[in-house]
Structures are given as C-alpha cells and as structure tokens.
Amino acid sequence: MLLAGTIMIDPTSPYLLLSLALLLEALLGYPDGLYRLIRHPVVWIGAVISRLDRWLNRPHWPTVWRRAGGVLTVLILLGGALGIGGALQIWLLRLPGGALIVGLLASSLLAQRSLYRFVAAVPAALRREGLAGGRAAVAHIVGRDPNSLDEAGVSRAAIESLAENFSDGVTAPAFWLAVGGLPGILAYKAINTADSMIGHRTPKHEAFGWAAARLDDLVNLPASRLTALLLVAAAAVTRGARAGAAARAVWRDAGKHRSPNAGWPEAAMAGALGLRLAGPRRYAGVVVDDHWMGDGRAEAGAADIEAGLRLYRRALAGLWLLAGMWAWAMG
Incomplete structure (x- = not known):
C-alpha cells in the first residue's frame, strides 16, 4: 500500500490500473511505429481465431459439430x-513500477483516442x-457499403459508429478492466474480437459463431447501459445537447434495436443531438x-458529427471521473 496524505492507495488495485490505462491511452494511443513492429494484441487474437475457424469449422460437418467447435473456440x-x-x-506487479507497465499494456486494449481520430476524419x-x-x-469505421x-x-x-464503439471499444473494456484487471480486459477483447470475426448469421458462421455472439451480447450488457447514462449526463453539461430527450429516447427506443446493446448508446446519442439514428440500413x-x-x-451533416464528438469528450470525462472515484474509494 502507498500512503498519500491520509489516503491509502493499493498499486495492485484494478481501479487504479483502470485510471492509469485511461490516462496512458488518451496521451499515447497505440503508436504507429509499435504497430508496424509488433502489430496489436487484437491482431494476435484475430490470428488465433482464424486458425481455430479453419480447424473447427469444416463446411461438411453437421451443424451440431460446428456449434460445438464454436463453443470450444470460445473456451x-x-x-x-x-x-x-x-x-x-x-x-x-511484483516489479518496481509494475502497475504502470500493466496499465500501459491494458491501455492498448482501449480505443478512446483512435475512435475520436477516425470519427473526426x-x-x-x-x-x-x-x-x-x-x-x-466512413468506410474505415462502418461495415455498410x-x-x-x-x-x-x-x-x-x-455518429452511430461513435456511439456503439464508445460502448464496445471504451466503456466495456474499461468495465472489465475494473472488474478483473488485465485478465478481465484481455478476456473481453478476445470475446469481442471473436464476435466481430465469426459472430455472423451467415451459412459459414451461424452455427460456429453462435457461442461468441451470445457471450458478446452478455459481456457488453453492463457497459451499454453505463454508456447511455454517461451520454445522458454529458448532454446535461453540453451546450446545444438535450439530456431530457436523450433519456426519453433510451427509455422508448433502446430495447427495440435489433442488437440487445447497441440501441442504448445510439438512442442516447440520437436524443441528445435531436436526430434519428439506426433505422433501415444496407449491408453487403x-x-x-x-x-x-x-x-x-434524419438529415444529418458534418456539424452533427462534430456535435457528437463534443458529447463524446464530455462523456469520456464522466468515465474518467468514475474511474478516479472508484480508485479512491476502493484503494
């Protein structure tokens, strides 16, 4: 334990690790040079998933075998x-400064900075x-044509990508880092990456990706609700945004989205900005x-994206505040 005045701070606390990871990722992101040198942890996870997909998802196997292969892949x-x-x-954590190293590793699995950069482009x-x-x-951040x-x-x-990826790429990994430290955030990213690669309702992956898709829905449930709350709170302190409309949209519309989680941050963002989001879309x-x-x-433009980014920055500040409060209270 470290003594700071009268406050005892545990350097192994996952709440402290969360605060460090959020700060380091905001300052550094994931450097391009490091990516060129060793790629990224998600790329390594993706390589494992691709290998397991080839081994355990044979097109001539019965559906039950392919589903079992998907369950084994997740395990x-x-x-x-x-x-x-x-x-x-x-x-x-046994090393001097080990908490900083763990925080740096965990920061590579957060996407505050990169999400802002790609959407702002x-x-x-x-x-x-x-x-x-x-x-x-926009082709860099969405799957539609x-x-x-x-x-x-x-x-x-x-704007939809900003809202959904705020939940999946920032709040959810932060939540699981707070719950389970480095193994928690790494397990979350493994599940989330598997869902993005094999959790599709296609002939190839409907059976094999079933376990990944269902588990991804489950682990994203708390973060999607928390993200909606953060966006509603951010709207209350953002000029031109509407917190009341955001809360009403979440209450009325979030549960009607085809995804059990994406509707929460999207509805909050839509209500706060006075827009309609989601609706009919074309994929492939x-x-x-x-x-x-x-x-x-439904008519949105560049100014609305910029308004969404302002809301995102303030919601991030709310997440930082929560992380700091947790680190202080639980330290």
Whole structure:
C-alpha cells in the first residue's frame, strides 16, 4: 500500500490500473511505429481465431459439430486470455513500477483516442472533399457499403459508429478492466474480437459463431447501459445537447434495436443531438430493417458529427471521473 496524505492507495488495485490505462491511452494511443513492429494484441487474437475457424469449422460437418467447435473456440480464447493476462499481471506487479507497465499494456486494449481520430476524419473529409471524401473516411469505421450513402447517411453512420464503439471499444473494456484487471480486459477483447470475426448469421458462421455472439451480447450488457447514462449526463453539461430527450429516447427506443446493446448508446446519442439514428440500413446489398433510435431529423451533416464528438469528450470525462472515484474509494 502507498500512503498519500491520509489516503491509502493499493498499486495492485484494478481501479487504479483502470485510471492509469485511461490516462496512458488518451496521451499515447497505440503508436504507429509499435504497430508496424509488433502489430496489436487484437491482431494476435484475430490470428488465433482464424486458425481455430479453419480447424473447427469444416463446411461438411453437421451443424451440431460446428456449434460445438464454436463453443470450444470460445473456451480456448477465454482460457488463454485469462491465463496469459493473469500470469503477466502477477509477474509485473511484483516489479518496481509494475502497475504502470500493466496499465500501459491494458491501455492498448482501449480505443478512446483512435475512435475520436477516425470519427473526426469524417466531417473533415466531408468539408474538404465532399461526399466522395466522406464515404472514403466512413468506410474505415462502418461495415455498410459507403457508396450507397448520401451525405446524411454518411453522417448518421459516423455518429452511430461513435456511439456503439464508445460502448464496445471504451466503456466495456474499461468495465472489465475494473472488474478483473488485465485478465478481465484481455478476456473481453478476445470475446469481442471473436464476435466481430465469426459472430455472423451467415451459412459459414451461424452455427460456429453462435457461442461468441451470445457471450458478446452478455459481456457488453453492463457497459451499454453505463454508456447511455454517461451520454445522458454529458448532454446535461453540453451546450446545444438535450439530456431530457436523450433519456426519453433510451427509455422508448433502446430495447427495440435489433442488437440487445447497441440501441442504448445510439438512442442516447440520437436524443441528445435531436436526430434519428439506426433505422433501415444496407449491408453487403442486404437491407436491414431496424427500428429508428430517436424521433428527431434524419438529415444529418458534418456539424452533427462534430456535435457528437463534443458529447463524446464530455462523456469520456464522466468515465474518467468514475474511474478516479472508484480508485479512491476502493484503494
């Protein structure tokens, strides 16, 4: 325990590790040079998932075997993440300054900085290069066909991605870091990466990806609700945003989204900005007829994306405040 005045701070506390990770990721992000040198932990996890997909998801196998292969894949990923993360944390926290090293490792699994950068590139491209530039920029952060989007569609897609990835890429890994330290956040990223790679309702992955998709829904449940609360609170202190409308949109619309989690931050963002988000969308030529989040205008533009980014910054400040309070109270 470290003594700071009359406050005892445990350097092994996951709440302290969360505060360190949030600070380090905001300051440093994941340096491009490091990515070129060793890639990224999510890339390593993805390589393991691809290998298991080839081994355990044979197209000629019966559905029950493929589903069992998907369950085994999830168990292997969880076992590896928890084992490696736990061993690293125990070893590193025995070293001088070990908490800082663990915080640095955990920071690589957060996406505050990169999410802001990628979303902010969209309004910049719309203003500089028009619709073609906006489509090219938004293609980096959404799965839908950008060429089918007009300027309002590009703008809504960027705002929806900001809201959903705030939950999946920032709040959820932060939550599981607070709950379980480095093994907790690593296990979360393994599950989330598996869902993004194999959790699709396609002939190849509907059976094999079933376990990954269901588990991803479960582990994202607390963070999606917390993210909605953070956005509603941020709207209350952001000029031009509407906290009451955000809360009403969450209450009315979040549960109608086809995803059990994405609707919460999207509805909060839509209500706060006076927009309608989600709704019918096209993925790989297939129209997904989803419920609208919010009851505002569907016409959005670069200024709305920038308003969403202002809201995101203040919601991040709320997450930082919670992390600091937890570290102080639980230290």
